Amino acid sequence: MITTDVTGKRRTITLDRPERKNALTREGLDELHEAVADATESVLYLHGAGDAFCAGADLDTVGSLDEETAAGFAEQGQDVARALEQYDGTVVAGIDGPARGGGVELALACDLRIATPAATFAESGVTLGLFGAWGGTARLPRIVGEGAALDIALSGRVLDATEARDCGLCSRIVEEPRTVAESLAENDPTAMRRIKERIRDTDPDAEQERREREAFAELIAAFDGQS
Template identity: 45%
Template sequence: MTWETISLDIDDDGVATLTIDRPEKLNSLNVTTLEAIREALTEAEEAEARVLVLTGAGEEAFIAGADISYMKDLSTPEAQAYAELGHEVADRLEAFPAPVIAAINGYAFGGGCELALACDLRVASENAIIGQTEIDLGIVPGWGGSQRLSRLVGDETARRLIFFGDRVDATDANEIGLVGEVVAHDRIDDHVAELAAELAAKPRFALSTAKEAMNMVHEQPQQAGLAFERRAWSGLFGTHDQREGMEAFLEDREADFE
């Protein structure tokens, strides 16, 4: 499929790159764009992508947020529908059956920050500026930020970021745990491509299982998560990748995973 406001490219190694392509609007998210992202995630999943990279077009923004010009005059029912669509996209990123990397190459405010929070890994350009800035619009995070942010940065730091609407640069974001690493702006695409290629070479089913197990930390009591981990761990035995990985280790060679 092709879309006007996003692009999806899947290479021969199974690395899917989903780019929000509205640079003239700082890649802000209107309904059309959110629906396109949802469709692209379905396409990437059906193509059995081994890694998904989420990024924004242009030199200024990852995703500057939700489309304020669209939101300004929404009624409560219309706002509810918009919130549900944004939540669906964020939830789909979080549950995508492969690692998802946010390549934060510029502004990531509001809904843009929230989609980054739903990814597994966050790599920031040194030019990135990140924040849950909704409070200064008279609203609150509406696509999961009130729940996901504290998991990364802790409760009080999350409250400060949301209450004050602070914008933090890449270095500070890294220090508080909001992003995993910071790279030079002109290196972010290459660096993320290297990470994605390394992940794509890992056993796909084991990575998917690991992600599902770790996501349960936020969804189930610990004992339920531990029970799932036991089942998932033992269920990988007898698969091609388990046998190949262990044989390759014992034979001191590179594994040939499916």
């Protein structure tokens, strides 16, 4: 269900269940979590096989849940999303075709969401009487703002790539998202890691500025003057 491939400093993780639009079962979530935990490369590239990114949680799995097991399934998805978000490197989601529900939530946990013109996004759980519970209700408003998040989540409507880019749900639109991951793998991994830490720092400005100075000094210590 999950396959991996390593090229230099880039690891590609493929959601490989195209016959079900790469929908994730419990086993698929476990495999994805393991693939992220095993990675040491400076760039992770997450994408889907076939004509979809990820349809989210497998509906057969969802249909088998009861009140007790539902919380555990949600926690399992949250753990995977947290592993992507906290990865000690740069994580790129390459979105070609539909991203739905949990697929959007996994993409939200990545550092960059790079779409093709064919990409579409929807938090479609509300149409089934559900909602995204893999961290989406926390990450979506942080990324697109509360107003846009409520519109997306309450309506369940489909956003095309252009609207997703305009509201910040995706970072940019390109023909081949993999090329973005390839170019990032050429950058200095320590610098990228420090940038990610600094941008996500939520402490008061003065404390952030102090850490920024320290991180910059650390990078200068290793700087050889070559561009």
